[in-house]
Amino acid sequence: MSLIINYIFKSILLPPGIILIFMIMGISLLWFRPVLAKIMLGATLVFFYLFSTPYISHKLIHQLQNIPALNKDKIVNSGAGVIVVLSSGRYLNSPEYGHDTVDESTLIRLRYGVYLHRMTGLPILVTGGYVIDHQGDSLAKVMADTLKKDYGITNVWQENLSSTTAENAIFSKKILDGKDIKRILLVTHAWHMPRSLSIFQKTGFKVIPAPTMYLPEYNEGMIDFLPSAGAFMITHIALHEMIGQIWYLIRY
Numbered sequence: 001m002s003l004i005i006n007y008i009f010k011s012i013l014l015p016p017g018i019i020l021i022f023m024i025m026g027i028s029l030l031w032f033r034p035v036l037a038k039i040m041l042g043a044t045l046v047f048f049y050l051f052s053t054p055y056i057s058h059k060l061i062h063q064l065q066n067i068p069a070l071n072k073d074k075i076v077n078s079g080a081g082v083i084v085v086l087s088s089g090r091y092l093n094s095p096e097y098g099h100d101t102v103d104e105s106t107l108i109r110l111r112y113g114v115y116l117h118r119m120t121g122l123p124i125l126v127t128g129g130y131v132i133d134h135q136g137d138s139l140a141k142v143m144a145d146t147l148k149k150d151y152g153i154t155n156v157w158q159e160n161l162s163s164t165t166a167e168n169a170i171f172s173k174k175i176l177d178g179k180d181i182k183r184i185l186l187v188t189h190a191w192h193m194p195r196s197l198s199i200f201q202k203t204g205f206k207v208i209p210a211p212t213m214y215l216p217e218y219n220e221g222m223i224d225f226l227p228s229a230g231a232f233m234i235t236h237i238a239l240h241e242m243i244g245q246i247w248y249l250i251r252y
Helices: 002-013 017-029 034-051 054-062 072-076 104-120 139-151 165-177 193-203 221-225 229-251
Strands: 082-086 090-094 099-102 124-127 156-159 183-189 206-212
Touching: 002 017, 002 229, 017 034, 034 054, 034 229, 054 221, 054 229, 072 104, 082 104, 082 165, 090 139, 099 104, 099 139, 104 124, 104 139, 104 183, 104 206, 124 139, 124 165, 139 156, 156 165, 165 193, 165 229, 183 193, 193 206, 193 229
Parallel strands: 082 124, 082 183, 124 156, 183 206
Antiparallel strands: 090 099
């Protein structure tokens, strides 16, 4: 139930939800407070445009991509005992594969985990259970299956109880404490790393952050100010992470 409540709040606070709410409020006020209504509708239109531009979306996401990528020396000499790869999502009932598998975001993280594994020989811990939908295989299960079938990696441990980034850290800690592992290489998207690093450190890990998939900074002139669905999605991701960082500071 708490996850459903969280999703409702996220739908309200993040675009497009917050934009729709202000639009509805503005329309509702047209007959009673027309000046205020026009201001609200105008501001809503401006923010919708700004959130949809590559210029604004990439400025926001670059505030989060502040942890540098690892070089080969840091990877080989990390002193870590395991590579922890955070899940993102599943591709349920994929018709072409005939079973559940990883989605694009999870595959990006797994691929970098494989790269680190081949450089270090370390085992991989995949972490993720179910979020809202409890059908099919867990996130960790589809990740482990992908590592085995597509990359030939079998030295994989699964944590399949977590449904949030914080729970990724908490339940991974329980598994790795039993293996006497304190120092980890942590793999996730570059924009997701600040929040992930913070919560894993608070849980008691010594973390070497291993971010992947840095979104490039746009510098295309006028194209930067042309609205697009892709830019709007990046804005959504950036604002979600910023709100998530604040929430984790309060809660943890």
